[in-house]
């Protein structure tokens with residue numbers, strides 16, 4: 001009788017060149033390939049997701065899904081441990097912080113962090129200039145944690161000087177929450193300055209780095225952050241399914257019993273990882289393997305600086321191209337993170353619905369609706385894509401306008 005052998009290592013997958021490296025080995029060799037694009041065996045069916053999360057992933061990342069892992073097997077435990085170390089490093093928390101992985105989307109990680117790390121008798125202050133900041137305030141409200149919100153318009157970065165004054169006036173605030181790149185608009189918040197103000201006043205800082213991780217420098221230790229929250233499916237270019245929190249070790253260790261939720265209890269999951277290296281509940285095993293493969297590709301590309309440079313080129317091509325077509329960005333370039341760009345809806349005769357459908361007919365998917373309060377639409381520039389992909393998107397956008 002043959003036994004089924006579980007947990008064989010996946011077959012070696014031929015490495016594919018990364019996008020944005022048009023001069024790299026093997027780049028653009030396929031006939032009809034888009035220069036600078038990621039070659040994809042899916043051919044004409046290749047979908048370009050310009051929606052940051054989920055986003056376009058490489059063939060190699062998707063190939064890593066094609067294996068079943070035993071969740072309690074030594075090889076998966078080793079993979080989990082490797083992931084935790086690699087993610088702490090990408091978040092700038094090696095040696096000071098602990099990665100706690102959770103199944104689910106990024107919101108689960110944010111809610112777990114708030115639930116587990118803001119003390120029950122604490123008082124949080126949320127800096128909000130978009131939907132994700134407001135969502136953290138809503139979580140605090142539902143959890144019954146005392147909190148206040150400082151609000152800015154969606155086209156304005158949060159103001160560290162105003163925060164400084166507020167903290168000076170309010171010694172009761174224990175935890176400050178901020179979003180690094182507010183994906184609502186694509187604005188970059190000045191987390192370095194926010195972190196300095198928080199440190200000066202001796203409070204804790206939690207950073208939602210969901211759309212910043214991989215794309216921008218994230219510095220958990222330098223910021224003295226009690227937690228950085230992120231997920232598998234944005235700038236790390238993994239598939240969706242894992243949220244994680246890179247939590248400052250001493251604060252995490254002191255947070256036993258803080259969470260009211262059983263499944264979103266970060267301390268309990270950290271305990272599990274320390275005890276036997278295992279996830280407490282069914283892990284998304286294939287998603288974890290794909291994230292590990294995606295992190296290999298991040299390293300091979302040259303880490304966050306190289307990825308940031310590719311995304312910045314993507315963003316430049318998108319913004320310049322759309323401006324040449326007559327579109328206006330919501331944000332000035334100085335505030336724009338190279339993650340997602342918000343364009344103002346110019347109104348009739350422009351129809352966003354027709355624009356969306358025309359792009360989709362060419363295999364290009366953007367977000368179908370606005371998130372900002374102003375009439376607008378958003379196009380992402382992150383994922384396993386290169387400048388040529390954005391150039392093609394702009395070309396298709398131009399064609400739709402002429403029709």
Ligand SMILES: *Cc1c(COP(=O)(O)O)cnc(C)c1O
Pocket residue numbers: 053105106107108110132179181182183208209210211231
């Ligand atoms: C994507 C994102 C989240 C989480 O979104 P999910 O849909 O739950 O993955 C949270 N904050 C920011 C800033 C984001 O960009």
